[in-house]
Amino acid sequence: MFVLKFGGTSVGSIENMTNVKNIINDGQRKVVVLSAMSGTTNALVTISDCIKFKEIENALEQISELHNTYKVTVEKLIQNSTLKTEVASYVNSIFDTLKAVAYDNYSPLLANKIVAQGELLSTVIFSRFLKQEGLNACLLPALDFMRVDKFNEPDNFYIRQNFNRLINDLPEADIYITQGFICLDALGNIANLQRGGSDYTATIIGAALGAEEVQIWTDIDGFHNNDPRFVPETHAISNLSFDEAAELAYFGAKILHPQTVMPVRDLDIPVRLKNTLSPSSHGTLITNAIHSEGIKAIAAKDGITAIKIKSARMLLAHGFLKKVFEIFEKHETAIDMITTSEIAISLTIDETKNLSEIVTELEKFAKVEVDGYRSIVCLVGNHIVYHPDTPKLFQILQDVNVRMISYGGSSNNISLLINTSDKIETLRKLNRYVFDLVPA
Numbered sequence: 001m002f003v004l005k006f007g008g009t010s011v012g013s014i015e016n017m018t019n020v021k022n023i024i025n026d027g028q029r030k031v032v033v034l035s036a037m038s039g040t041t042n043a044l045v046t047i048s049d050c051i052k053f054k055e056i057e058n059a060l061e062q063i064s065e066l067h068n069t070y071k072v073t074v075e076k077l078i079q080n081s082t083l084k085t086e087v088a089s090y091v092n093s094i095f096d097t098l099k100a101v102a103y104d105n106y107s108p109l110l111a112n113k114i115v116a117q118g119e120l121l122s123t124v125i126f127s128r129f130l131k132q133e134g135l136n137a138c139l140l141p142a143l144d145f146m147r148v149d150k151f152n153e154p155d156n157f158y159i160r161q162n163f164n165r166l167i168n169d170l171p172e173a174d175i176y177i178t179q180g181f182i183c184l185d186a187l188g189n190i191a192n193l194q195r196g197g198s199d200y201t202a203t204i205i206g207a208a209l210g211a212e213e214v215q216i217w218t219d220i221d222g223f224h225n226n227d228p229r230f231v232p233e234t235h236a237i238s239n240l241s242f243d244e245a246a247e248l249a250y251f252g253a254k255i256l257h258p259q260t261v262m263p264v265r266d267l268d269i270p271v272r273l274k275n276t277l278s279p280s281s282h283g284t285l286i287t288n289a290i291h292s293e294g295i296k297a298i299a300a301k302d303g304i305t306a307i308k309i310k311s312a313r314m315l316l317a318h319g320f321l322k323k324v325f326e327i328f329e330k331h332e333t334a335i336d337m338i339t340t341s342e343i344a345i346s347l348t349i350d351e352t353k354n355l356s357e358i359v360t361e362l363e364k365f366a367k368v369e370v371d372g373y374r375s376i377v378c379l380v381g382n383h384i385v386y387h388p389d390t391p392k393l394f395q396i397l398q399d400v401n402v403r404m405i406s407y408g409g410s411s412n413n414i415s416l417l418i419n420t421s422d423k424i425e426t427l428r429k430l431n432r433y434v435f436d437l438v439p440a
């Protein structure tokens with residue numbers, strides 16, 4: 001069986017929902033994972049923030065604005081009067097609940113409940129639309145099978161058992177629709193797989209099913225060699241290895257949630273990226289196969305904080321690194337990049353929740369400097385570290401204000417730490433040097 005995931009734009013308009021219907025209506029049994037309609041999760045996050053800051057009037061205004069957009073969608077999409085009544089009353093019930101919770105005290109659990117409504121809405125609306133169009137589809141509630149454990153990792157045993165049970169109970173359906181992004185936590189509360197998490201839902205389901213292929217349908221013709229939001233001349237890459245895709249997703253390529261390939265990599269289940277707006281484009285196929293060497297793509301991740309830790313002694317004392325790492329471990333803060341010299345180490349983190357505690361502990365035995373607003377630019381390709389073209393990269397670094405560099409940690413990745421304010425220029429320069437073969 002195939003698993004197909006459609007992102008926010010793909011279900012964001014009546015025209016695009018019709019495209020999705022045509023893509024999935026090929027007579028093959030499949031699982032279809034849907035995101036919220038584009039803009040909805042952002043709007044729900046804003047509503048939740050208004051509740052957090054006790055801006056109740058503002059929250060109610062945003063809720064009614066969002067409700068209006070859904071009323072228009074349902075009115076235009078569903079013509080069958082029984083289905084229209086059913087869908088409209090479901091939509092109204094969701095917005096009534098949102099209005100009621102606007103007066104509640106804020107908690108992270110409440111925020112999770114609020115942001116979950118986007119996927120609940122899109123899947124009910126879309127599945128009834130398919131029914132109206134005569135497709136044999138049924139809705140599988142993600143909260144009946146998708147769960148994470150106390151480490152926020154997918155509870156694969158639970159997911160596999162429950163997903164397969166639900167499917168076996170509905171053997172006559174051709175298309176199983178479910179919500180991306182949302183899940184239960186280890187205590188049974190509504191939670192989610194973080195922003196962009198519907199991609200991850202699709203591969204978790206793909207692994208649970210032993211799917212033939214997982215397809216991520218979005219609004220672009222595949223994985224591009226650089227970030228198309230910032231660099232004008234980019235192109236789609238036809239093949240990527242799991243390792244390359246994992247590095248690019250982790251280091252900020254927005255097209256994939258950072259964890260997307262993890263569930264399917266070891267099972268060797270291919271992931272195909274496709275464009276809902278241009279289904280005949282080749283897209284990108286991600287497999288274990290290695291297709292070429294050298295720099296294949298560049299991505300950038302913002303929100304990085306650099307920390308320089310200088311030993312109080314002249315040289316790094318024996319056990320210094322161990323002491324430093326233990327502090328980060330104790331505060332459950334992952335380190336992305338690291339470089340060392342004889343008297344200092346520099347490292348980066350992307351989670352600053354426990355930063356002040358970390359700095360207080362480090363300052364007991366070292367001098368500490370913290371710099372925010374950094375970005376990691378990551379160049380990825382199979383074995384790029386050994387590729388004859390890669391040394392050219394070092395000649396161009398004089399044009400780029402690099403604060404730190406990581407080379408050789410993995411043979412597929414070279415990472416540069418830069419100021420976020422230099423990001424767009426750096427991505428564009430690297431694009432020209434690396435892909436347009438401008439002599440360095």
Ligand code: ADP
Binds near residue numbers: 035218223228229254
């Ligand atoms: P969806 O809502 O379908 O999940 P996303 O917005 O999450 O879509 O991801 C698709 C977007 O990712 C593209 O429209 C593009 O702007 C952005 N993007 C960033 N980096 C890349 C890249 N390397 N290749 C393709 N798209 C990228």
Ligand code: ASP
Binds near residue numbers: 007008198
């Ligand atoms: N709707 C969620 C988000 O906007 C999940 C997703 O689109 O993948 O982050």
Ligand code: MG
Binds near residue numbers: 199
């Ligand atoms: Mg996405």
